[in-house]
Amino acid sequence: MTTPLPKRIIKETERLQSEPVPGISAVPHDDNARYFDVNVEGPGGSCYEGGVFSLELFLPDDYPMCPPRIRFLTRIYHPNIDRLGRICLDVLKNNWSPALQIRTILLSIQALLGAPNPEDPLNEAVAKQWKENQAEAIKTAREWTEKFAQKK
Amino acid sequence: MPIATRKRKADSTTASADATSEPQRKLTKVSKALQKDSISQEQAALPATPQTLTSDKGMDSDDDFNSVASSMDLGEEMSSSVDFGAGESDVDIDDDYQDDGAFDATAKDLAPKRKHFEVEFKVYSPQDIQSQQDTQIAEVANLLEQPSEATAILLRHTRWNKERLIEQYMDNQEQMLDKAGLGQEINQNPPRVVVKNGFTCDICCEDGPGLETFAMNCNHRFCTDCYRQYLTQKIKDEGEAARIKCPGDGCRKIIDAKSLDLLVPNELTDRYHQLLMRTYVDDKESLKWCPAPNCVYAVECGVKKRDLNKIVPTVHCECKQSFCFGCTLPDHQPCPCVLVKRWIKKCEDDSETANWISANTKECPKCNSTIEKNGGCNHMTCRKCKNEFCWMCMGLWSEHGTSWYNCNRFEERSGTDARDAQAKSRQSLERYLHYYNRYANHEQSARLDKDIFHKTERKMTLLQSTSGMSWIEVQFMEAASQALQQCRQTLKWTYAFAYYLARNNQTEIFEDNQKDLEMAVENLSEMFEKPTDQLAGLKVEMMDKTTYCMRRRVILLDDTAKNLKEETWKFNVELR
Numbered sequence: 046m047t048t049p050l051p052k053r054i055i056k057e058t059e060r061l062q063s064e065p066v067p068g069i070s071a072v073p074h075d076d077n078a079r080y081f082d083v084n085v086e087g088p089g090g091s092c093y094e095g096g097v098f099s100l101e102l103f104l105p106d107d108y109p110m111c112p113p114r115i116r117f118l119t120r121i122y123h124p125n126i127d128r129l130g131r132i133c134l135d136v137l138k139n140n141w142s143p144a145l146q147i148r149t150i151l152l153s154i155q156a157l158l159g160a161p162n163p164e165d166p167l168n169e170a171v172a173k174q175w176k177e178n179q180a181e182a183i184k185t186a187r188e189w190t191e192k193f194a195q196k197k
Numbered sequence: 198m199p200i201a202t203r204k205r206k207a208d209s210t211t212a213s214a215d216a217t218s219e220p221q222r223k224l225t226k227v228s229k230a231l232q233k234d235s236i237s238q239e240q241a242a243l244p245a246t247p248q249t250l251t252s253d254k255g256m257d258s259d260d261d262f263n264s265v266a267s268s269m270d271l272g273e274e275m276s277s278s279v280d281f282g283a284g285e286s287d288v289d290i291d292d293d294y295q296d297d298g299a300f301d302a303t304a305k306d307l308a309p310k311r312k313h314f315e316v317e318f319k320v321y322s323p324q325d326i327q328s329q330q331d332t333q334i335a336e337v338a339n340l341l342e343q344p345s346e347a348t349a350i351l352l353r354h355t356r357w358n359k360e361r362l363i364e365q366y367m368d369n370q371e372q373m374l375d376k377a378g379l380g381q382e383i384n385q386n387p388p389r390v391v392v393k394n395g396f397t398c399d400i401c402c403e404d405g406p407g408l409e410t411f412a413m414n415c416n417h418r419f420c421t422d423c424y425r426q427y428l429t430q431k432i433k434d435e436g437e438a439a440r441i442k443c444p445g446d447g448c449r450k451i452i453d454a455k456s457l458d459l460l461v462p463n464e465l466t467d468r469y470h471q472l473l474m475r476t477y478v479d480d481k482e483s484l485k486w487c488p489a490p491n492c493v494y495a496v497e498c499g500v501k502k503r504d505l506n507k508i509v510p511t512v513h514c515e516c517k518q519s520f521c522f523g524c525t526l527p528d529h530q531p532c533p534c535v536l537v538k539r540w541i542k543k544c545e546d547d548s549e550t551a552n553w554i555s556a557n558t559k560e561c562p563k564c565n566s567t568i569e570k571n572g573g574c575n576h577m578t579c580r581k582c583k584n585e586f587c588w589m590c591m592g593l594w595s596e597h598g599t600s601w602y603n604c605n606r607f608e609e610r611s612g613t614d615a616r617d618a619q620a621k622s623r624q625s626l627e628r629y630l631h632y633y634n635r636y637a638n639h640e641q642s643a644r645l646d647k648d649i650f651h652k653t654e655r656k657m658t659l660l661q662s663t664s665g666m667s668w669i670e671v672q673f674m675e676a677a678s679q680a681l682q683q684c685r686q687t688l689k690w691t692y693a694f695a696y697y698l699a700r701n702n703q704t705e706i707f708e709d710n711q712k713d714l715e716m717a718v719e720n721l722s723e724m725f726e727k728p729t730d731q732l733a734g735l736k737v738e739m740m741d742k743t744t745y746c747m748r749r750r751v752i753l754l755d756d757t758a759k760n761l762k763e764e765t766w767k768f769n770v771e772l773r
Contacts, residue, residue, distance in 0.1 A: 056402040109400055110430045142446040143400045143427055144417065149446070 050078050053109060057147055069151045071102060079104040083115075085151060087194065088159040092186040093121070096194030100130070100154070102147065112141035113150060122182070122189040124163040124172035132157070133167035312751065314530055314758035316510040318498040318522065321484075323474060326495055330477055333359065341366055346453040351377045353439040353473075354451075356480040378442065378451030388413065388456040390421055398423055400444065413456060417445025425460050428452065432465055438472030488525045489518035498522040505534045506772040507762050519683075528686055531757035532694040535772050540693040544633060554626065560619055562591050591616050632696040639689035642722070643682055649725050650678040656729050664733035673736055677721060677743040684718045684750050691753070699767040703760055710753040717746045 058078065061071050068086040073079070081102040087093025098119040105111050115137065117130030125133040136145060136153050166172030175182040311317070321329070330349075337359055338348040354377035355362040366373045390409050397404040400423035412418035419427075427444045431437045443450040454473075458466050478484045478495045482502070487494045492514060500510040500522055509530045510522040519528040521537075529537045558569045561577075563584035568577065575588040585594035592613075657671040691711050698704055721742040724735060732739075760766050 051401065053400065053402045107430070110426060140447075142442075142448070143423065143444050144419070144446045 048106075054078065054104060061148060066148050066152060069148070069155060071147060071151065079108075081147070083151065085155050085158070087190060088155055091159045092183045093123075093158045093190050093194070096190035097196045098158075098194050102151075104147075109143040109145075112137050112145075113147060115150065115154065120189060120193040122171060122186040123158065124161050124166045124168055124175045125157060127168045131167065133165060312755050312758070313762060314509065314511070314751075314754040316498055316500055316508065316512065316522070318496050318510075318512040320487075320513075320515045321495045321497060322515075323493050326474055326477065326484075330474075333357065337362065346455050347374075347379050350379055350451050350453060353476065353480070354378070357477065375449075378440075378449045388453075388459050390459065393418070396420075400427075411456070411460060413443055413450050413452065415443050415445060415448050415450040417443050417448050417450075419444060421460060428457060428461050429465060432461075432469050432472065436472060438469050439476045485522060485525060487514040487516060487518055488520055489514065489516050492516045492518060496522065507533075507764065509533055509758065509761070529690045529693075530687060530754050531761070532690040533761065533772065536693060536697050536768070536770075537690070539770065540636075540696065543629075544636075559588070559591065560622055562586055562614075562618065565622065591619060629696065632692045636689050636692040639685045639692070643685040643689065646678065646681045646685060646722065646725075650675075650682070653678050653725075656732065659729050660732055663730060666733065670736075673740045673743070674732070677725070677739050680743045680746050681718065681721055681725070684714060684746050687750050687754065688715055688718060691757075694757070697768045697770050699769045701767055703765055706756060707753075710749070710756055714746070714749040714753050717742065717749045721746050 058073055068088075069084070071081045071083045073081050081104075083100040083102050085098050085100060087096040087098065096119075098117060098121060100115055100117050100119075103114045105114060115132060117126055117132065119130075120128075121130075127133075132154065134153060134157055136142075136150060161175060163172040163175035171182070174185070334345050334348050334352060337352060338345045340363060341348060341351070343351070351362055351366070351373070352359070355365070362373075388411070390411050392407055393410050394406065395404075396408060396410055396418070398408065398410070398420035400419050403420055403422075409421040410418050411421050411424050424444065428441065431441045439451075441452045442448060443452065454466075454469070457469055461469075475486075478486055483499055484495050484497050486492075487496060494515050496512045496514060498510055498512055500508060502523070505523040509532065511519055511528045511530050512522045513519045520526065521529055521534060523534040524537065526534075526537060532540070554567060558567045560567055561579040561582060561584055563586075564579060564582035566579060566581045568579065570577070570588055576585065576594055577588050578585050586592060587594055653674045657668075657674050660666060660671045660674070661668060688711070691707075691714075695704075695707070695711070698707070721739070724739055724742065727735060757766075
């Protein structure tokens with residue numbers, strides 16, 4: 046590592062370990078403290094309930110002035126998440142504030158799972174299905190959760 | 198304050214025109230009469246006009262130069278009320294009528310009428326724009342009883358729509374302030390940096406004693422380092438200014454200039470104010486930046502977007518750039534913006550390809566797919582529709598019977614039909630290429646003329662030393678060169694315009710005008726290639742041709758603009 050890790054990242058990492066958020070875990074890599082392995086449980090009552098979704102999270106150099114980069118690794122059927130796992134979420138883009146943290150962002154992502162927004166879609170096909178036949182869409186999401194998002 | 202207006206310029210030149218107008222007009226009339234006979238005579242007659250100018254030479258040479266300009270303006274003047282709508286196709290006759298009336302036209306000279314192709318506009322310097330903003334802020338601040346910083350934020354929020362702001366503010370003050378990102382108590386708390394004990398910055402997690410902190414009225418407090426870094430990034434990397442929000446999560450409070458000045462270094466506040474200025478101009482429909490590189494001026498013009506099908510609002514910046522206010526592309530009169538856009542797109546997609554297609558391919562007689570024959574026999578099978586035909590006669594292969602591989606069946610019906618259809622589709626391509634080639638030619642020539650213009654300066658210096666003329670006296674070269682550039686620019690766009698024009702009686706007049714201008718331009722262009730030692734002797738002729746070119750241009754533009762305004766042109770595409 047060329048530059049020492051900013052105090053902010055050290056503190057955040059410590060707090061993630063000492064006071065973990067229920068249903069969410071984020072563990073930094075040993076060789077790169079800016080790279081996190083993340084697991085998020087599907088929120089209760091949603092079609093992702095029972096699933097554990099893994100994500101990757103990276104803190105760029107200008108974090109926290111810039112938002113962290115986050116991507117789903119587990120396949121998920123969701124109108125705001127595309128095939129590559131990219132997430133359409135305002136706080137990850139123009140509504141980012143440097144006062145936000147890894148934990149708050151992960152909570153937002155968990156909330157997004159609980160409340161899909163087909164009006165602002167990233168994955169057009171899924172969003173279309175969501176609007177036209179919600180029951181069918183939810184069924185597919187359940188199936189995918191069972192198929193791809195089980196704890197190993 | 199306006200720096201320059203088109204109207205003013207016209208005023209001053211008209212005034213100087215009056216001094217020389219009478220004898221000149223008589224002579225113009227004479228030369229006009231001669232013009233009608235034939236083109237060669239017209240050229241012979243043309244030098245008559247500037248002879249008055251040269252005879253004035255004993256006077257101040259400055260006047261001499263002015264009168265060149267004024268005679269050009271005079272030409273514009275006279276054509277201003279020429280009526281093309283009446284249906285006469287002979288433009289010169291109209292001009293003569295105009296000449297007859299010219300002696301008692303003083304009233305019109307005093308209040309010059311705007312030409313159909315001209316629009317009213319003003320050019321503003323950055324200082325003008327700043328003071329414009331300041332005046333508006335002061336005005337509204339007074340009315341709303343808010344400090345000017347807050348007023349500025351409010352105005353930017355409503356995109357400088359004063360009426361809307363005042364209305365909404367009076368309606369619901371609290372809601373308006375909140376929406377614009379202002380707290381209510383902006384009056385009481387001047388922004389300041391404070392040291393707070395036991396404070397931890399939420400951004401960097403620093404908590405050392407003596408940490409300087411800052412917060413706006415929303416009380417989202419961070420250390421000044423983080424605040425500064427945040428603002429720097431917004432301004433420098435994201436180019437934001439008017440709508441930078443508090444760094445607190447979900448807070449919509451907008452940072453004001455005063456707080457900003459307190460937090461960031463000077464070079465950044467400069468950039469910030471620059472960006473604010475930029476958003477001001479961008480927010481106003483009636484203001485646009487001059488698109489020339491490094492130009493700092495903005496132009497104000499009242500032409501609305503919805504009127505762009507009826508008018509081509511060319512404006513002229515202080516920096517000499519002429520551009521269209523509608524689309525900020527370089528001056529493209531007489532062609533309206535939509536057609537320009539279409540044409541450019543078409544040329545990008547088509548021109549070279551079309552040339553190649555025309556030379557190397559044929560279309561399948563059945564499905565019209567374009568086919569290049571890259572070898573083999575004349576028995577073609579279209580890959581798309583499986584139609585089998587003969588490459589030579591384009592007729593059905595099945596009709597060829599036993600004469601395979603040796604086409605001698607030109608009189609066969611299916612072949613003739615196929616060739617007819619083909620000819621039709623080729624024709625549209627040819628038509629496009631006709632206009633494109635002329636368009637491209639003028640573009641190219643304008644570039645070459647520009648090279649010549651650079652050489653002109655040298656020629657002008659040379660001319661001074663060889664002929665003993667003064668600097669002012671050799672200005673005619675520059676005037677000619679500029680006229681050439683301008684006319685070619687116009688000509689170029691007449692071809693794009695013509696491509697979309699559907700034929701009617703008006704187009705005949707248009708094409709006549711186009712032809713006249715083209716001829717005038719080529720004549721003048723030719724003179725530029727003469728060796729320098731001859732140029733002094735050609736001064737009169739050159740000045741005359743320059744004037745003539747400019748006049749033809751004005752006539753053409755006025756006619757097209759008038760018809761555009763009155764919607765008498767018919768286009769073969771929809772103006773959308």
